[in-house]
Amino acid sequence: MVKVECLKNHTKQCKMSKDVAGEYYKQLFKMHKNLAKYYDAEDIDPDAIPRSQKFVMYGMRELQYFFKLPHVYGDDRKWKSALSAFKDHY
Numbered sequence: 338m339v340k341v342e343c344l345k346n347h348t349k350q351c352k353m354s355k356d357v358a359g360e361y362y363k364q365l366f367k368m369h370k371n372l373a374k375y376y377d378a379e380d381i382d383p384d385a386i387p388r389s390q391k392f393v394m395y396g397m398r399e400l401q402y403f404f405k406l407p408h409v410y411g412d413d414r415k416w417k418s419a420l421s422a423f424k425d426h427y
Contacts, residue, residue, distance in 0.1 A: 344407035353404065358396025359387025398426065 351357065363386040366373045373379045376395070378386070386392045402423045409415035 339410065341407050341410050344410075348404045348407060351404075353397070353400060355393045355397070356387065358400055359389070359393045361396040361400060362386045362392040402426070 362376075362378075363383050366376075366378060366381075366383045366386060373381070376392075378392075381389070402419065405419050406416075409419050
């Protein structure tokens, strides 16, 4: 069961910023090195990721999807639209 209110509260505590977006991919590639190849980042030091405009923009976009989902949960039309936008992006 999804605890929507918990997710909404969590998203309120986290501020969207370029630093957060860059850190998202830095941590992703540190924890899951195999995923870097899908982003052509195999040869990039994860500590350099937050300074990369490409990954900051990717991170901002992806985090926007994640932050939107708890707010549209329960409204089938908006939920499907949000999931479709996420799917189309990838």
